[in-house]
Amino acid sequence: MRDAEMSCKELVELVTDYLEGALPGDDRTRFEAHLTECPWCVEYVAQIERTVALVGTTWRDVEADPRTAELLELFRDWKRGPRAA
């Protein structure tokens, strides 16, 4: 049995569903009602959003790939080989 009011503990588990637009109408209303009264959860949701943005800028291209040289050889072989155009 859930309380009518959403708790902070419940909200932090629903934040992804909320951001994905997958929260059923009822829960969405409770979620948003909670945010109007709880600056700490507003901060939490903002942290998740910032995290998502940071993950997007962080990983790409930086990952050193020791296989690149090997794969480049593969590309050169392909270039030299016959092409089925």
Next chain:
Amino acid sequence: MLEEAVELTTDSRADDEALVRALRAGDEEAFIALVRRYDAMMVRVALGHVRTQAVAEEVVQETWCAVLAGIDRFEGRAALKTWIMRILVNRAKTRGQREARCVPFSSLGGIDDDDGPAVDPDRFLPADHPRYPNHWAAAPATWSQLPDERLLAAETQDRIRAAIASLPVRQQTVISLRDVEGWSPEEVCELLELSEGNQRVLLHRARSHVRAELERYLCDESEVAA
């Protein structure tokens, strides 16, 4: 805000066309860029189907061969990334089945095999608290509005990468596809054969974990002013 971030990482058709033209012309830089962008991700996805890192790397290598062999026939009906990843998944699955002990991505352990809650339960007041049951016991440190200079610093980025790398393989794959590569939930579900609900659970665990690591790092290093 979230949609914008995702939009920015989404490939455009024009990028694909330019890249395919460059590959066909034998442009090594273009190939290296493609490898940088997708190789590590492909290994992660392959690991959802085969048992060892070595086999996963082999499957990915075969995939690159198949991509090159097929690039002249690539018509752009699907996005380049989707085309590449489908080749990969087909090969990884075949290989996994041949390995006798096939471990499909969708059945790698239960959905509840990994982490606990998004936030340490000790951070909340008890459920029987007279006034504020299950509410924050103390204000979370505020860092969501810190300037980019701070959050994009090399050390912070290292910390984020380490947090992602430490995730179970399925969470790592989902957060990489969704938040790094900007795939849509539908694309991820299709590729990894996940239900929408399970995709969200994995994404939720992954994002919550990375957030918690980021908080630990930012708050350890110095007091984050409220």
